[in-house]
Amino acid sequence: EAGVAQSPRYKIIEKRQSVAFWCNPISGHATLYWYQQILGQGPKLLIQFQNNGVVDDSQLPKDRFSAERLKGVDSTLKIQPAKLEDSAVYLCASSFVQGAGNSPLHFGNGTRLTVT
Amino acid sequence: GQNIDQPTEMTATEGAIVQINCTYQTSGFNGLFWYQQHAGEAPTFLSYNVLDGLEEKGRFSSFLSRSKGYSYLLLKELQMKDSASYLCAVSLLTTDSWGKFQFGAGTQVVVTP
Numbered sequence: 001e002a003g004v005a006q007s008p009r010y011k012i013i014e015k016r017q018s019v020a021f022w023c024n025p026i027s028g029h030a031t032l033y034w035y036q037q038i039l040g041q042g043p044k045l046l047i048q049f050q051n052n053g054v055v056d057d058s059q060l061p062k063d064r065f066s067a068e069r070l071k072g073v074d075s076t077l078k079i080q081p082a083k084l085e086d087s088a089v090y091l092c093a094s095s096f097v098q099g100a101g102n103s104p105l106h107f108g109n110g111t112r113l114t115v116t
Numbered sequence: 117g118q119n120i121d122q123p124t125e126m127t128a129t130e131g132a133i134v135q136i137n138c139t140y141q142t143s144g145f146n147g148l149f150w151y152q153q154h155a156g157e158a159p160t161f162l163s164y165n166v167l168d169g170l171e172e173k174g175r176f177s178s179f180l181s182r183s184k185g186y187s188y189l190l191l192k193e194l195q196m197k198d199s200a201s202y203l204c205a206v207s208l209l210t211t212d213s214w215g216k217f218q219f220g221a222g223t224q225v226v227v228t229p
Contacts (some may be wrong), residue, residue, distance in 0.1 A: 031214075043203075102207070104149060105161070
């Protein structure tokens with residue numbers, strides 16, 4: 001099966017600029033996650049979708065981050081305006097089973113964001 | 117709050133065995149996953165435990181003790197390609213029943229010749 005697709009692979013922007021990341025999950029996977037991974041740390045959940053509805057965005061900095069999953073398939077994550085501390089790898093993941101359970105996450109290769 | 121602890125780094129020789137420990141203090145435990153992450157790459161699934169005991173998959177084994185909030189990942193017959201970060205992740209039940217995953221910071225394993 002095709003894996004989780006993400007783009008772009010790398011992005012360099014200046015602080016206060018905006019950026020958007022795109023994710024296409026594995027076909028048939030209802031649950032989609034966006035994680036932020038800062039160097040040397042584990043992935044931190046930003047937002048979790050079930051189909052096209054948000055089930056957890058408690059750690060999403062909503063003053064600058066937004067995400068959507070139109071039609072319950074592709075998703076985009078946007079940062080506007082970016083701050084230096086947003087420099088990280090943004091990982092998209094999907095899973096077959098609804099919600100978190102005993103089904104592993106399948107991750108995309110991530111987008112490495114550098115904010116200067 | 118939720119807390120997952122694992123060592124920051126471990127070094128071992130090619131052909132040896134390494135055991136990576138993970139302790140967790142969480143509410144709503146629903147299972148424990150181990151992922152491998154090579155530098156600059158996405159995490160990939162290694163193993164899953166929900167019941168106490170040992171799960172073996174080739175050179176990799178994972179153990180869980182729910183009563184102790186403890187798991188370990190055992191890597192046998194280490195190869196150079198096993199140099200990577202190993203992430204412990206807990207699956208948590210939530211009140212909305214969708215659940216969530218919480219990750220540890222990862223253990224960097226360095227395999228030397």
